[in-house]
Amino acid sequence: MIRFENVTKVYKTSGHRRTVLDRASFTMRSGVSYGILGINGAGKSTMIRMMAGSEGLTKGRIIRTSRVSWPLGFAGGFHPMMTGKENAIFVARVYGEDPRKVLDFVSDFAEIGDYINVPIRTYSSGMSSRFNFGMSMAIPFDTYLIDEITSVGDARFQARCEEVWSKRRANADIIMCSHNMDVLRQYSTEGIVLANGRAVIYSDINDAIEVYQRLNQ
Incomplete structure (x- = not known):
């Protein structure tokens, strides 16, 4: 389980202020794989890094009760x-x-x-x-974090990657962000949509994708 408790994340650059999360509280349950969606700049990669512990928070805290990976390939x-x-x-x-x-x-x-x-x-x-x-x-981790899936090496090596990766994910949850909706449907059952500092969880990844597509029009 990963729980966000009143998490705020703000970037301040060149006099500008960008809020990724504004007092966000939600729980990502064990046994569920999540896809993170949002328009460009919404903070998907930032959220992945915060869960990994490689990105600090402005306020609040993130509680992890399982073993969480660094972002895949990071x-x-x-x-x-x-x-x-x-x-x-x-x-x-x-x-x-x-x-x-x-x-x-x-x-x-x-x-x-x-x-x-x-x-x-x-x-x-x-x-x-x-x-x-x-x-x-x-x-081995209980939860793997993925910021886009990218191919590694030639076809033979990619096959080796897929073989090992399939074994790992058979016993682990996945939290990923991707611009490829088919990939999100393949790896995720539930979705999280980031928009305007809010994070909304949808129990069906297809509902999350529908909301994201409306936001991206």
Whole structure:
């Protein structure tokens, strides 16, 4: 479960004030997967980062009673000057996982060979994507956060990603934002529409999509 209690999120830039959430209170239940919708700039990605803990709140608090992932494929938590091996071991220890198991999984999955022993700042974009996705799959979570699903690698590697990802999501909830309505219908049962600082939960993802499409006209 993830509960927002009187959460306010405000950005102030160049004399302008943009409110993403204004004293929002709602609960995202365990056992339910949610799709987050809103027009461009509504704050979908911000909300994902707040749930992950990588984005601060202006006011209020977010309570998590389950193990919540960082956004799928997110690289912001890795230190660029540390090697892939060092990053994998560090993250494993943070989450209380066996460092050797996590390292072995990522090394095998990412297919970057000896580059696991060099700083990740030297990785190509493809290597970084494979390493980041591998790290996301190496540690099991109760809830996975997704800010758009993007393809990683060639067709063969994408098939490997889908195989592992299908196993993970079989026992976990998903909270995602996407501009692809078919993807939202595939992964979500309920929806959250962000608009004008409010977050409204709809028990049917199709109802949320209908509201979003009206807002986006």
